[in-house]
Structure formats: structure tokens, C-alpha cells
Amino acid sequence: MRVSPRLGAAVVAALTIVAVTGTPAVAAPPTNDVYGGAETVAAVPFSTTLNTTEATTDAVDDELNTVCGAPAMDASAWYSFTPDTDDAFLADASASNYSAGVFVATGAPGSFEVLACGPEFAAWQATAGETYSVVVIDDQTDGAGIGGEMRLSLDVAPPPPALEVTVDSTARFDSKTGTAILTGTILCGEDAEFAFLEAQLTQRVGRLLVRGFGGTDVTCDGTARPWTLEVIGDNGLFKGGKTASVTFAAACGAAFCSEYVNESTIQLKGRR
Numbered sequence: 001m002r003v004s005p006r007l008g009a010a011v012v013a014a015l016t017i018v019a020v021t022g023t024p025a026v027a028a029p030p031t032n033d034v035y036g037g038a039e040t041v042a043a044v045p046f047s048t049t050l051n052t053t054e055a056t057t058d059a060v061d062d063e064l065n066t067v068c069g070a071p072a073m074d075a076s077a078w079y080s081f082t083p084d085t086d087d088a089f090l091a092d093a094s095a096s097n098y099s100a101g102v103f104v105a106t107g108a109p110g111s112f113e114v115l116a117c118g119p120e121f122a123a124w125q126a127t128a129g130e131t132y133s134v135v136v137i138d139d140q141t142d143g144a145g146i147g148g149e150m151r152l153s154l155d156v157a158p159p160p161p162a163l164e165v166t167v168d169s170t171a172r173f174d175s176k177t178g179t180a181i182l183t184g185t186i187l188c189g190e191d192a193e194f195a196f197l198e199a200q201l202t203q204r205v206g207r208l209l210v211r212g213f214g215g216t217d218v219t220c221d222g223t224a225r226p227w228t229l230e231v232i233g234d235n236g237l238f239k240g241g242k243t244a245s246v247t248f249a250a251a252c253g254a255a256f257c258s259e260y261v262n263e264s265t266i267q268l269k270g271r272r
Contacts, residue, residue: 029054030077035109038078038133044089045155052077052138052147060109064135068117070101072140075147079134081154083126090157090255091134094120098148101139104132123157123255161189161220161251163258165197173268178237180212180268182229188220188251188258195220195251201231201266203243210236220251240270 032039033055039048055075065073083089093100102122105112115132116122119139126132134154138147164187172181180201188195198215214231231238242265249260 029056032078033076034058035060035078035133038080041079041081041134041154044081044083045153046081047151047153050077050150050152052136052150053145055138055147057137061135061137063109063112064103064105064114064117067114068103070117070119070137070139072138074138074140075150077136077150077152079136079152079154080131081134082129082131084128086126086128088123088125088157088255090121090123090155091136092121092153092254093136093150095151095153096136096149098145098150099139099142100150101137102152103135103137105135106130106132121255157255158191158253160256160258161192161195161253162222163188163192163195163249163251163260164224165247165249165260165262167245167247167262167264167266169264170267170269173238173240173270175240175270178210178233178239180231180233180238180243180266182214182231182245182247182266184227184247185224186218186227186249187222187224188218189253190220190222191253192220192251193253195249197227197229197247197249199229199231199248200246201233201238201243203238203241203268205236205239208236210234210238212238218249218251238268240268242266243268 031037052075057073061073061076091102104116104122104124105114116124167184195218201212203210210233212231212233214229245266247262251258
């Protein structure tokens with residue numbers, strides 16, 4: 001077969017380019033892609049940015065996930081941190097440009113104890129002198145690519161938000177619907193990212209033990225606010241008289257939650 005001069009010149013040019021440039025360079029995983037190459041965090045506050053598009057996953061990464069069950073364990077980056085004080089710490093990868101997850105564990109491959117894990121961040125109570133592995137992975141919840149620009153910060157965790165709750169000892173009930181209406185006050189700190197309040201009532205009505213549950217979200221601004229909660233019986237109607245109450249509230253910040261639990265007897269008074 002005869003080759004045209006134009007095609008022949010193109011082939012020669014292509015071969016010349018290969019001869020000159022050689023084999024294309026292959027990007028390498030980051031040095032802290034595996035447990036043995038973990039980067040040491042000397043002190044906090046600590047922050048770093050890392051390209052994890054070439055990071056890999058191995059059986060050691062998968063061992064961590066037997067406890068937490070992340071959707072995927074792609075593109076791991078390992079860090080080692082030994083605090084010199086007893087304190088609570090927060091490892092935050094939420095500023096990454098992909099769906100990053102964070103694991104915190106003690107021990108070594110084959111004997112890890114996972115202390116905390118979650119999407120975007122993980123918080124834990126640390127002991128001075130104990131070494132902690134902090135691992136950032138791509139959990140694939142965004143369904144796109146492997147890794148990306150990972151941004152990790154590690155610092156002392158902020159304390160849980162303030163939370164103060166009162167529960168009034170007298171409540172109303174609607175004699176037509178049998179709904180109990182509980183009241184009280186709640187104060188939660190402005191640093192709370194979300195807060196809620198729930199109540200469960202149990203009342204003996206004849207031979208029947210009526211149970212009911214109600215809940216509501218709470219606005220947190222550092223001031224005491226009145227709250228009202230309706231509780232509807234699951235298996236009957238509430239009546240006037242005494243009822244056992246369990247009230248639970250929580251206010252959660254960047255790392256930890258404050259909780260309130262109150263068990264008391266509430267007097268229901270009728271309303272038409």
C-alpha cells in the first residue's frame with residue numbers, strides 16, 4: 001500500500017514527538033495516602049490543603065469503615081496527632097470542594113478503635129499523650145469524581161451551646177380532642193446550629209394507659225423564650241388529672257450538643 005506524503009509526514013512528526021518527550025509522567029498519590037505515611041500534626045490550630053485526586057484506598061482504610069459505614073472510602077489522606085492536654089478537638093473538612101468524610105481512631109491496622117466519624121467533620125474527647133489518626137476520605141455522596149481539593153482544619157472544639165429549660169407543672173387539655181398542651185421556657189445559645197424540644201406523656205384513664213408524643217424545633221438567640229407543645233394520645237384521649245411527663249431538649253453546635261431531660265408529674269386542666 002502506498003502512503004501519501006502528507007500522511008507520511010504526520011507519522012514522522014508523531015514519532016519525533018514521542019522520541020523527544022518520552023513516556024508521559026504519571027501523577028503520584030500524596031505521601032500521606034497510607035497509614036504508614038501519615039503527616040504529623042505538631043500543634044493546633046492546624047490547617048492544610050491537599051490535592052487528593054490521585055489518592056487511593058486500601059484495606060486499612062476499609063477497616064475504619066467497618067464501624068462507620070460511609071457510602072464509599074475513596075482518596076484517603078492520613079494525619080497523626082498527639083495532644084499535650086486533655087481536651088475536645090474538632091477535625092473539619094467541610095471546606096473541601098468534594099464530599100469529604102472524617103474518621104478519628106486510636107490504635108494501628110488490625111486493632112483500630114474508631115472514636116468518631118462523619119460527613120464533613122468529626123469531634124472527640126482526647127487524652128494527653130494519646131496518638132490519634134485523623135483520616136479524610138471522599139465518601140462519594142456527591143456522586144462525582146475521586147477526591148479534589150481537600151481542606152482540613154484541626155483545633156480545639158467549641159463547647160456545646162448553652163441550654164436552659166423549664167417545664168410548667170400545670171398544663172391544659174382540650175376536652176373535645178383529648179390533646180394536652182404543655183408550656184414552659186427554653187433558652188439556647190446563639191452558637192447553636194439547631195435545637196429541638198420533645199415531650200412524652202403517660203396517663204392512666206380508666207383501665208387504659210394513654211400515651212402520646214409531641215415535638216417542635218426551637219429558635220436559639222440567647223434569650224429565654226416561652227414554648228408550647230401539643231401532645232396527642234396515640235391510643236386514647238388525655239383527661240383532666242395527673243399525667244407522667246418526660247421532657248427532652250437538645251441544642252447542637254459545631255461539635256457537641258447540650259441536652260436536658262426532665263421527668264415530672266403534670267396536672268392537666270380541661271379547656272373547651
